[in-house]
Amino acid sequence: MTTQAISNLHSVLSSGTFAVTGECGPPRGADMNVLNKKGELLRGWVDAVNVTDNQTAIVRMSSIAASKHLLDMGLEPVMQMVCRDRNRIAIQSDILGAYSLGIRNILCLSGDHQSFGSQPDAMNVFDIDSMNLIRTVKDMRDEGKDMSGFDLKEAPKMFIGAAANPFADPFEYRVLRLAKKIDAGVDFIQTQCIYNMERFREWIRLAREEGLTEKAYIMGGVTPIKTVGMAKYMKNKVAGMDIPDEIINRVAGVPKEKQTEEGLKICQETIEELKEMDGVHGVHVMAIEWEEKVADIVKGAGLRK
Amino acid sequence: MIVGEQKPIEEIKKMVAPYKKLLILGCGTCVKTCFAGGEDETAALASALRMAFRTEGVSIEIDEQTVERQCENEFIQEAAKKIGENDAVLSLACGAGVQAMARRFPKEPVYPGLNTTFIGVQESHGVFTEECSGCGNCELGNFGGICPVTRCSKKLLNGPCGGSQKGICEVDANTECAWQLIIDRLKTLGQLNNLRTYIPPKNWKTSNSGGPRKLVREDHII
Numbered sequence: 001m002t003t004q005a006i007s008n009l010h011s012v013l014s015s016g017t018f019a020v021t022g023e024c025g026p027p028r029g030a031d032m033n034v035l036n037k038k039g040e041l042l043r044g045w046v047d048a049v050n051v052t053d054n055q056t057a058i059v060r061m062s063s064i065a066a067s068k069h070l071l072d073m074g075l076e077p078v079m080q081m082v083c084r085d086r087n088r089i090a091i092q093s094d095i096l097g098a099y100s101l102g103i104r105n106i107l108c109l110s111g112d113h114q115s116f117g118s119q120p121d122a123m124n125v126f127d128i129d130s131m132n133l134i135r136t137v138k139d140m141r142d143e144g145k146d147m148s149g150f151d152l153k154e155a156p157k158m159f160i161g162a163a164a165n166p167f168a169d170p171f172e173y174r175v176l177r178l179a180k181k182i183d184a185g186v187d188f189i190q191t192q193c194i195y196n197m198e199r200f201r202e203w204i205r206l207a208r209e210e211g212l213t214e215k216a217y218i219m220g221g222v223t224p225i226k227t228v229g230m231a232k233y234m235k236n237k238v239a240g241m242d243i244p245d246e247i248i249n250r251v252a253g254v255p256k257e258k259q260t261e262e263g264l265k266i267c268q269e270t271i272e273e274l275k276e277m278d279g280v281h282g283v284h285v286m287a288i289e290w291e292e293k294v295a296d297i298v299k300g301a302g303l304r305k
Numbered sequence: 306m307i308v309g310e311q312k313p314i315e316e317i318k319k320m321v322a323p324y325k326k327l328l329i330l331g332c333g334t335c336v337k338t339c340f341a342g343g344e345d346e347t348a349a350l351a352s353a354l355r356m357a358f359r360t361e362g363v364s365i366e367i368d369e370q371t372v373e374r375q376c377e378n379e380f381i382q383e384a385a386k387k388i389g390e391n392d393a394v395l396s397l398a399c400g401a402g403v404q405a406m407a408r409r410f411p412k413e414p415v416y417p418g419l420n421t422t423f424i425g426v427q428e429s430h431g432v433f434t435e436e437c438s439g440c441g442n443c444e445l446g447n448f449g450g451i452c453p454v455t456r457c458s459k460k461l462l463n464g465p466c467g468g469s470q471k472g473i474c475e476v477d478a479n480t481e482c483a484w485q486l487i488i489d490r491l492k493t494l495g496q497l498n499n500l501r502t503y504i505p506p507k508n509w510k511t512s513n514s515g516g517p518r519k520l521v522r523e524d525h526i527i
Contacts, residue, residue: 110461124459239468
């Protein structure tokens with residue numbers, strides 16, 4: 001873990017404060033007002049905002065440009081970067097460009113496969129994987145070198161994040177994979193949405209045993225459930241998502257007009273538990289196209305006033 | 306083997322329609338094994354085409370022959386006589402065979418009757434799976450003999466990704482997660498610790514990213 005604070009998110013995490021990040025999906029169009037609106041809803045409630053990179057392989061405004069718009073609004077972006085659409089040359093070039101624009105946090109991802117998106121005929125890249133991307137950003141930052149070993153004139157100093165999915169299989173390999181990401185140079189981790197608390201507890205326990213929670217900041221991911229239909233859809237259709245039946249039944253068990261409230265309650269309870277959990281340093285609130293609820297969630301969980 | 310699949314008959318008809326005399330040339334090695342371009346498929350396609358053209362009142366003479374391998378000159382040579390007698394060749398070989406024919410007979414039009422799909426194996430009768438991308442730098446030794454470059458949808462060398470569930474790849478419910486297979490196999494071999502090692506970015510220079518490849522074996526050049 002790097003010592004000097006690189007970004008606001010870094011300084012919040014290193015101060016020991018329970019950090020909060022939000023998420024902002026760039027628009028399917030060139031209208032930056034969409035970002036302004038989403039940004040305003042998140043302002044004051046989160047320490048940084050993840051900006052997704054053509055998530056689910058659907059063409060959107062680039063994460064670099066959208067991150068810069070948020071930056072101009074005075075919000076701190078976490079620029080997501082996937083290996084699906086760029087080779088190593090473009091990736092390094094974009095990292096240099098992003099840094100020059102003032103972007104200081106990066107989340108390194110392999111990326112959703114293009115077959116999930118609106119243009120499944122596209123060719124994918126996957127020249128390097130997320131593990132290689134983490135190492136690349138770290139080498140650029142700490143060694144000041146690009147992948148060819150060239151000494152960069154000004155090294156991009158990024159606070160490096162990655163994702164972890166404690167709910168994917170094989171479970172016993174998940175902690176080993178986390179360890180590999182940390183060895184590769186990760187400073188912080190944001191997890192897949194937590195609904196299966198039992199499994200998450202076991203994962204974080206194993207991570208603690210390996211000393212991993214001392215080596216990187218772990219932020220638990222949450223997404224509020226809007227309706228029982230949405231929960232079922234995520235359970236069955238979204239890759240890597242684990243929603244136990246008891247959660248679905250709990251939402252289904254209240255009248256339709258109360259389902260949203262129940263979903264938010266579950267989300268707040270999850271955050272409250274994460275706050276108390278040894279080895280968890282923050283929460284990543286992914287209120288997808290529901291940014292107006294972030295304030296309620298964060299307030300409700302007692303994270304910010 | 307190289308696995309191929311016959312093109313739809315409508316596409317084949319369009320390609321060969323301008324000719325009066327057509328030779329359908331089968332290939333007796335890989336594509337025969339995958340039921341796409343051997344003697345049997347050559348005969349079946351010839352009959353189907355004759356019938357289709359006859360129904361439409363189009364007159365076309367269709368001849369057939371199968372050679373052992375269309376990717377080797379000594380076998381290609383066996384087809385020279387029939388090629389001379391016909392206006393065009395519909396090759397049921399893989400893409401390499403089609404091109405070897407075109408190179409050997411520069412004045413004869415040669416058309417592909419198959420789509421070359423992949424380098425693979427017959428997993429069970431009639432089921433073929435892709436196993437190798439021919440990347441030119443085999444790393445199977447690191448992965449228990451299972452290729453993540455070919456069999457992981459994201460070519461992850463430090464996998465699995467977060468979409469692996471119950472041994473199935475997130476991309477397709479009928480595809481096994483290569484990384485689950487790798488982990489299971491390394492466990493069986495007692496080599497699971499291999500996976501603790503960081504695998505650096507792959508050198509793609511030896512793959513077709515480095516441009517068309519050529520292998521020169523000085524010891525075999527006459």
